[in-house]
Amino acid sequence: MIALPKASDVEVKPPMGILLEITHRCPLNCIYCSNPLELARQDQELGTEEWLRIIDEAADLGVLQIHFSGGEPLLRPDLLQLIHRANERGMFANLITSGIGLTRRKLDELVEANLGCFQLSLQGATEQTMQIVAGGPFWKKKLEVAGWVREVGLPLTVNSVLHAKNLHEVGAILDLAYEMGADEIELANTQYYGWALLNRDHLLPSREQIEEAARVVEDRRQRYGEHMDIVWVVPDYYDDFPKPCMGGWGDSLLSVTPEGTVQPCLSAQVIPDLNLPNARDRDLRSIWYESGAFNAYRGFDWMEEPCRSCDRKYEDFGGCRCQAYMLTGNAAAADPVCTYSPHRETILEARQQRKTPETPAPLYRSMDGPKA
């Protein structure tokens, strides 16, 4: 059961950003993918009119940043139409893509549609790592796409999700992003949901790997900092305190799955009984301000000890609700990353469970279920 806070307890501000996962279909098979294991099929995806309505409702609600993601958003033939509408409504449109499937002509159309930023994923700094992580020969195409984006002068952000299989290449990834002409690179650490959780023992890096990577990132920051912003966040499994996940539940962001489920964060679906609303049935305004799921962990009244009486709650909001649920079975518990959590041992154990010779091979993401 989820206790709903009284409306008067929490002042809810309009959301700043929305992430639309317009499809789960994807040509890549990444072992670190945070999409759910049960991927939405094409016939379950929202139609063009439904996405256009969601974009309008988001604009009316005050959303300023819109992210088109997936899966691979380029697979939707109506992508341009959706970006065009987002621009008409004054939102800054970001495309989060693998680049696979892009043609030069399509890129020109994206420029014409006034796309704000092209965010290209980079799974590694070598053809071999790309193959291991994404499960296919995508390397050359990616380099070609980066070249085109630079040619047309579209703002480019490189997104790299880091884990044990590519952390040793972080320096080369930064060099490559710089060569590609990126304005910014986001080095995100793997979030252990969905496919990434399935492969966690392969992906979880050692503390030494992270410390070495942090040194390399610092070195590149000295070199490139003036031209390319480098965003790097230490994976929270190695922190003593949790991150302020999403800046607080239902604080500024919402995300929509291919089937229209609206979530306060990308992985909220892992928490049962949330009764997540669907954009097919309700408008975003009512979902944002009135739904039980969005109000469930707003404010501080839902908190238990040790969070409730802790001053850190104003900074970290008790950490990540999804991680708390997955590791303790209770979504209202303190994020077990926290030193004060009574479940801290679950994190310490996970750190020990890195790959051994007995760990079976990683499983690749596919619409038909995990593939060796």
Next chain:
Amino acid sequence: MSVSTEAPRLARRVRLRYDEVRDQHVLLLPERVIVLSESAAQILGLVDGERDEAAIIAELQRRYPDADLAEDVREFLAQARTNKWLQSEARR
């Protein structure tokens, strides 16, 4: 302080808009929203790739004849350049 004679232009990754819902001027960048003060919004609103700094200052001076604003405007534009809100020469 160096005085630029070039006409500043907003960087391609930057959009200036008025946010009706929150009743404020904002600058939109990839993944970022920067809330602007009224004066910052007025200055950036005059950045159009045609007016140089002197023309921007002259226009603001016309709007606010009693204010001594030239130095503040130059400083703000220099900061805007540092923040990469304005176009600069390609890095290579």
